[in-house]
Amino acid sequence: xxxxxxxxxxxxxxxxxxxxxxxxxxxxxxxxxxxxxxxxxxxxxxxxxxxxxxxxxxxxxxxxxxxxxxxxxxxxxxxxxxxxxxxxxxxxxxxxxxxxxxxxxxxxxxxxxxxxxxxxxxxxxxxxxxxxxxxxxxxxxxxxxxxxxxxxxxxxxxxxxxxxxxxxxxxxxxxxxxxxxxxxxxxxxxxxxxxxxxxxxxxxxxxxx
Numbered sequence: 001x002x003x004x005x006x007x008x009x010x011x012x013x014x015x016x017x018x019x020x021x022x023x024x025x026x027x028x029x030x031x032x033x034x035x036x037x038x039x040x041x042x043x044x045x046x047x048x049x050x051x052x053x054x055x056x057x058x059x060x061x062x063x064x065x066x067x068x069x070x071x072x073x074x075x076x077x078x079x080x081x082x083x084x085x086x087x088x089x090x091x092x093x094x095x096x097x098x099x100x101x102x103x104x105x106x107x108x109x110x111x112x113x114x115x116x117x118x119x120x121x122x123x124x125x126x127x128x129x130x131x132x133x134x135x136x137x138x139x140x141x142x143x144x145x146x147x148x149x150x151x152x153x154x155x156x157x158x159x160x161x162x163x164x165x166x167x168x169x170x171x172x173x174x175x176x177x178x179x180x181x182x183x184x185x186x187x188x189x190x191x192x193x194x195x196x197x198x199x200x201x202x203x204x205x206x207x208x209x
Contacts, residue, residue: 007065007179008045010186015041026193029138031079043068048178052171059157059170066153066173069146069181076139088134089143095130096148096184101155125187138192145188146181153177 017023018037027037047064054060061067073093080086100122130144150173157170173181 005176005179007182008048010179011041011045011182014186015045026138026189029193030076030142030189031139040068040072044182052174055172057161058168060172060174062171062173062178064173065178065181066150069173069185070150073143073147076143080139085137085140088137089140090147092130092134092140092144093147093151095134096126096144097151097155099126099130100148100152125191129191138189141188141192142185145184145186149177149181149184153180 014023015038018027018034018041021034023037024034027034032040044064047062047068050063052060052062053067077086077089080089103122103126126148134140153172157172160170
């Protein structure tokens with residue numbers, strides 16, 4: 001089910017780039033070592049094949065698609081340089097959740113819907129733009145993309161239950177949500193890195209974050 005998904009492809013590519021040492025600067029900015037990053041990426045891959053953890057009422061959480069990314073977000077929040085940066089990261093995640101949710105409802109952003117825009121990419125774009133406007137931080141971009149998508153998945157599951165729609169099992173971070181989490185986080189960081197690097201060069205020197 002996951003082998004040829006966009007999330008697996010992107011995750012495999014990022015793992016290869018980390019292993020070959022091409023993302024050393026980005027990892028330094030996020031206070032992650034190469035070894036730690038590889039462990040996280042491999043845990044996400046392996047976690048897809050671990051039975052999901054039950055949360056009650058036929059709701060489950062996927063280890064690789066939600067639990068591990070949540071752990072990474074928590075680590076990045078704890079190691080953020082200032083309380084202001086932590087606040088901006090959380091605010092970014094909430095903004096991503098609200099904007100993507102409203103966009104889906106108002107503009108019908110879904111495959112075959114009103115706009116020909118795959119929703120797997122929209123959270124990443126929203127996270128990158130919002131994170132950089134709010135904090136211009138790689139960490140805030142990653143947290144905004146990943147945590148925002150996971151929160152969006154939780155909101156969607158809650159909406160299904162509150163509306164009494166028929167369902168069997170609901171799983172946070174599974175299926176298409178896994179691809180959205182991965183791509184949102186990676187593209188958000190990429191956008192923040194490219195824009196941040198350009199800005200730093202124009203201003204004459206590197207800045208942390």
